[in-house]
Amino acid sequence: MAAVILEARGLTRHFGGLKAVDRVDFDLAAGEIHALIGPNGAGKTTFVSLLSGRIEAGAGRILFEGRDITRLPAHARVRRGIAYTFQITQIYAALSVYDNVALAAQSHGSHPLKPAAMEALDRVGLTDRAGQIAGTLSYGHQRLLEVAMGLALKPRLLILDEPTQGLSQGEIEVFNGIVQSVVPAATVLLIEHNMDVVMELAQRITVLNFGEVLATGTPAEIRANPAVQAAYLGA
Known part of the structure; x- marks a missing residue:
């Protein structure tokens, strides 16, 4: 496996009684396209907002290229090489x-x-x-x-949050080509509901459910995972 460019350990953010992100451990390999999927309300946007510095973590830590960035504001993370396009x-x-x-x-x-x-x-x-x-x-x-x-x-890390929402099929094909051209010089974290896009682009997939990691694996492993089928993909 390639070197880890970003890692989160015990990353947590609660809003009152809602556990939006709850003790998440996550590794992102340098030069990969990694997809983050899950049902609506699973915590995906909160999670990437924590990674990009748009909201503060309640607990846990984030390392980017070996440096602790947990308390860095968003603009400082951009300077470090993290770009986040919004939902x-x-x-x-x-x-x-x-x-x-x-x-x-x-x-x-x-x-x-x-x-x-x-x-x-x-x-x-x-x-x-x-x-x-x-x-x-x-x-x-x-x-x-x-x-x-x-x-x-x-960027060295490009985070794309629901980038194909509202795109035509032709625009999606253009987008897929763009993302494939970015790696391996940069790493891509893709938050996406369009499973055709996810399965075409991602080398690895992490599934969030109720703010926790349900599974991480290759597209084939995720497709075959019974817990993922039950929670998100359907049997």
């Missing part, structure tokens, strides 16, 4: 497509900005829309723009 599209609607990506490239410290921004747009197929106001893009193109913004950060 709900987060773009600057009044700015051009190019400016959205250029701002991401600037925050990474890329110079000159234009080649870095245009490279990211080219990778998601939005070069011809660089001058368009981002808020006028279709929903699917806005999702691809968000991925371009993540790529412009030159």
